[in-house]
Amino acid sequence: MKIRTLILNTFKEAVRGKIFLIILGFSIVLLVGSKVLVPLSLGEERRIIMNIGLGSISMFGILLAILIGSQLVYNELERKTIYFVLSKPVKRQTFIFGKFLGLLLTLLVVILILSCWFYFVLFWLTRLHPSVLLVAIFFSFLEIMIITGFSIFFSTFTSPTLSSIFTLFFFIIGRLAPDIQLLASKIKEPVSHFLLQIVYYIIPNLSNFNIRGKVVYAEPVGLNHILYSVSYALIYTIILLVLSCEIFRRKDL
Numbered sequence: 001m002k003i004r005t006l007i008l009n010t011f012k013e014a015v016r017g018k019i020f021l022i023i024l025g026f027s028i029v030l031l032v033g034s035k036v037l038v039p040l041s042l043g044e045e046r047r048i049i050m051n052i053g054l055g056s057i058s059m060f061g062i063l064l065a066i067l068i069g070s071q072l073v074y075n076e077l078e079r080k081t082i083y084f085v086l087s088k089p090v091k092r093q094t095f096i097f098g099k100f101l102g103l104l105l106t107l108l109v110v111i112l113i114l115s116c117w118f119y120f121v122l123f124w125l126t127r128l129h130p131s132v133l134l135v136a137i138f139f140s141f142l143e144i145m146i147i148t149g150f151s152i153f154f155s156t157f158t159s160p161t162l163s164s165i166f167t168l169f170f171f172i173i174g175r176l177a178p179d180i181q182l183l184a185s186k187i188k189e190p191v192s193h194f195l196l197q198i199v200y201y202i203i204p205n206l207s208n209f210n211i212r213g214k215v216v217y218a219e220p221v222g223l224n225h226i227l228y229s230v231s232y233a234l235i236y237t238i239i240l241l242v243l244s245c246e247i248f249r250r251k252d253l
Contacts, residue, residue, distance in 0.1 A: 005098075006090075010072065010105075011105050023064055024113070027057070027114050049126065054133065057140055058140040062144060064107055068106070093249065096245045096248050107144055107148065133215060135226075136215040142209050146204050150240060153240045154166045156244050156251065174203050174206035175206050178205075180200045
């Protein structure tokens with residue numbers, strides 16, 4: 001009951017926020033804007049609209065995770081509401097998990113809304129509605145879940161600005177993980193090679209979740225890859241949440 005209340009309060013707070021409305025509005029505009037590119041697509045209307053739609057859903061979900069997540073804990077401290085919450089029989093770990101799940105619920109609703117709109121635009125312009133796109137959207141949600149974990153993690157000990165910057169940094173470097181591994185394989189100097197390997201295994205390998213190219217070009221996505229990606233996202237997110245809980249537990253309030 002306690003964690004459900006935290007989840008619902010976080011969801012309501014995020015939905016009422018201006019950031020949510022602004023980004024949701026821009027997302028819809030961007031998806032509709034794909035109609036403008038159809039005359040310039042030279043017979044590739046379907047693939048262009050798919051790329052724009054899937055990319056929009058992913059990027060705006062990431063932006064929401066960063067911008068809202070970085071403020072969740074900070075706002076509670078600024079408004080002093082956290083003292084009221086923790087004065088109840090609510091553990092600090094429960095508070096962190098409630099905030100995370102509430103934000104994740106918000107992002108799930110955003111993705112569902114954008115996905116429905118995306119399918120409407122795609123059918124409107126091409127008369128197609130391939131169900132395989134749902135796999136790419138699901139993978140985007142897994143990536144967003146990890147980024148949400150980072151956002152909550154940094155929000156437990158930094159300001160919203162720094163939390164946003166750090167989370168964005170890990171998102172960018174996570175997308176570059178294969179390049180880091182390639183660079184490490186080409187460097188012969190032992191210390192540099194070792195350090196790059198350490199960095200590669202610590203940062204989130206977000207390339208696991210970028211299957212838009214495969215989906216758009218009708219390439220199969222294996223069951224092993226799906227199971228691995230789901231497990232990877234869950235384990236990485238749980239680690240981030242455990243660290244967040246430990247930091248917040250030690251925080252002097």
